[in-house]
Amino acid sequence: MTTLRDAAMNSKAWPFEEARRVLKRYEKAPPKKGHVLFETGYGPSGLPHIGTFGEVARTTMIRRAFEIISDIPTRLLCFSDDMDGMRKVPENVPQQELLYANIQKPLTAVPDPFGEFDSFGNHNNAMLRRFLDTFGFEYEFASATEYYTSGKFDEMLMLCAERYDAIMAIMLKSLREERQQTYSCFLPIHPETGRVLYVPMKNVDAKNGLITFDDEDGREWTLPVTGGKVKLQWKPDFGMRWAALDVDFEMYGKDHSTNTPIYDGICEVLGGRKPEHFTYELFLDDQGQKISKSKGNGLTIDEWLSYAATESLSYFMYQKPKTAKRLWWDVIPKAVDEYHQQLRAYATQPVEKQIDNPVWHIHGGQPPESNLVVPFAMLLNLASVAGASDKAGLWGFIKRYAPEATPETHPDLDAAAGFAVRYFHDFVAPTLAFRLPTDKERAAMEDLLKRLKTLDRVTSSEPREIPTNSAELLSEDGLQSMVFAVGKEHGFEPLRDWFTALYEVLLGQSQGPRFGGFIALYGVSETIALMETALAGGLIKA
Template identity: 80%
Template sequence: MSTLRDAAMNSKAWPFEEARRVLKRYEKAPPEKGYVLFETGYGPSGLPHIGTFGEVARTSMIKRAFELISDIPTKLLCFSDDMDGMRKVPENVPQQDLLTENLQRPLTSVPDPFGEFPSFGDHNNAMLRRFLDTFGFEYEFASATEYYKAGKFDAILLLALERYDAIMKIMLRSLREERRATYSCFLPIHPETGRVLYVPMKSVDPVAGTITFDDEDGREWTLPVTGGNVKLQWKPDFGARWAALDVDFEMYGKDHAANTPIYGGICKVLGGRGPENFTYELFLDENGEKISKSKGNGLSIDEWLTYASTESLSYFMYLKPKTAKRMHFDVIPKAVDEYHQQLRAFETQTEAQQLDNPVWHIHGGDVPQSKMVVPFSMLLNLASVAGATEKDALWGFIKRYAPDATPETHPDLDQAAGFAVRYFNDFVAPSRVFRAPTEGERAALADLVTALKTPEAALAAIAKKNADMGNDEPLPEADFGSDEFLQSVVFAVGKNNGFENLRTWFQALYETLLGASQGPRFGGFIALYGVNETIDLIERALAGEFAR
């Protein structure tokens, strides 16, 4: 452990860098509360989107890294701001009129439009927890409504009353002039309508623990700030929660970055020490727009898991958190294949290298072995040429390529085969565009057919390429079914037909045979699909069956 811990203390992997910052907070003494608190915040104003998952996944990675470099206990708290008033109706949920009638009420007081939970906030909280449980996160869930109503924030609310002027001074500096006139850090819940009121305070009484205000109809009310009668505006709420819970780490998107001094300043006013922060770049949809819960744009967690494994999504979340990334369906195949590449690399790496490998952070060091003997991208192409509608259709080809593989011995491959068929039929098939080969490409394709018909013809193609290139190396052994030999044949045929840039040759294969501009390592594809089947595929393309 000491050697591994030493390596972790020097690792440049971003979770370890963040973990070391958190550890530095307690270089003199451990936390009085007995543990280091990692927190994530969630606004349940709409169905949970994939960015919410990413926040929990990344925080969990930092928490795991911390647990390797320190013996201080840890806790991850997923906090839902479900007492916030519903400011607008999400576009992707039913019963829009019902929700419109309940605007400005706390989310846990808004009826559930799906009719499954006591409130809309409870519904969205349950969806978040189901998603997080799918990934096996170790976390505690916290509801703002429960915390406010149970009195867990009473002490900090009374302190906020006492230090009201100091909090308002911080907030008013950040507001436009017209907003300052009506702003208050306290949001009362109207005793009759149950709506969250955005009204100025007529007076605050720290001794009595109350606030006095006029509602929208001009009626005066006095309410205690305790017991769930009042909540804090979201920016003061951020800082107050940090102080109340003694939060040690919280990350959020760059849209919060400008507010960090406000959150931290209010936390300090309330006697707390601000946590370590990590600002990540935002997720974008296919149009480059920020993913939004209310719009429901971009990928949902369920959508990703329809086409790929949970681990592939965690891998995507690990990559470059400070770089904006498109979250659309076309990123899935690459994430799947790269995840398995990292699994295979992990087995041969040193301890220090393993700590820098994303899969260590995904699995907390308990890294499984990859059984993906066929890349996901290759399975997609196989589904394409085989016209597969069920994964069993792919297994006939897989077993010929890898005779020892079975769905039982290779469960990740079996799962990926099912995902590949589904992904192909939903996304690839509708957008495939085949083109007819040019005259030069027709000649090359015909030569490839000839070269694939016999080992002698294949070796002859390689020999011609070697002679033209002045290469006197001996010919490879004619292992006619192997990826490497078949790749050499395809390479040789391209060179023999004047393709100086072989990328152009391979692109021609993809566009004429697979209906795509990108594709697999073609020798591996032939080995998987079958030599005779590939010959038939090429001959059908030459006969004009694909291009319309």
């Protein structure tokens, strides 16, 4: 019998592949620090977006996979680069003038435009932590400001001063000639203005840990590199942090991939061992542009959670991390239904398949049972034809389709019904475009209507007159067979053209549910009424 660890060591699921790479670092000896450190980085220059969440979600999946194949303890550190200077003012926050007045100051020294925290950086940090806590992540939060000002980085900053030339040699090779003339890996914090200065160094005193420079007005200053008086440029900061904390794994977006040799080189110059990396593809908005904190394009975590449960977002993050993905409203229904499909499949799978199933990684090896007996896409269509204004308007139909279901026994379904009504009214209803059928389509729909009327009349007759196979006829499969047969008999080729016609004429959309399942959920007599209205042109807006 295959054990979980044996299966994990052979799994092709990407979290296990990455976990095995991390484990290989310690095949000769365990880590001296006593644990394996996974890290994620976050720049709080704007409101957190889903890409930030994705790094923590995916790193957590790799961490959990590692814990299956190894007994070495693990930690996950979520590090905020909140001492970075605010170089741009985000477009999607209030009090723009206040922020412009504090440009170039460390984010934890910029006033909070929302008036809730003592700085903009701390506001965004709090938002990130709230989002991560919503998903139940196990992590430790770290602030660059706290690490720099408390002295936690002092020893490494002194080493940066000592090995300044080696760090600069790595950096200068990556810069244009003009930039080389003014570049320094050290960024002093101006003692008077509090701004982060991008100025060249006149002198680096490695023995005493001092830097000398001229500010933007030509005045000379000398500052210690320790105690939060100076920080590192972001690329050297990456490598310094890896060396200081002995980071074993960090992932980042494809836009960082060309910098990997720089990060690694600086880490090694400072005596560290470069971590394992994982580069993921970027998330795109509806126009195919990279999502950005400063632009505020793409979806926020709160926006996704207004229309679907947290697990659907985790499922979206699991899928093909090395493929660029469009992150827009219309991906939500698909993510919900695919997540529950995988959840239903999990219970019957052998362990080798279970650990390759996304839900294993979403739930840390303990996925729940799915009770979403009606697909989310079907609930959206039901919300449309039923004219439901809240989830209670859907439950009468759901009860007929699944008599055993109640909001109490099927909380996933109850929540999904509420999400579906909201999603329909916000995104689907404004785009509905009904049309009349062509002559060929009308003939087929009238044939289907006739058969449904016959079925409705027969199954509602006196009990002794009801056919013994009535349950089969009224089942989702039985109704689907009927719809399928009508399309074939009326010469639709390919058959998808028949179903597209049903969706466009009856539902106002070019795509839709398995139509037999829709009839079973909505009801035969209700579907008859819907078809009669549609064929008479009653669904088309004047």
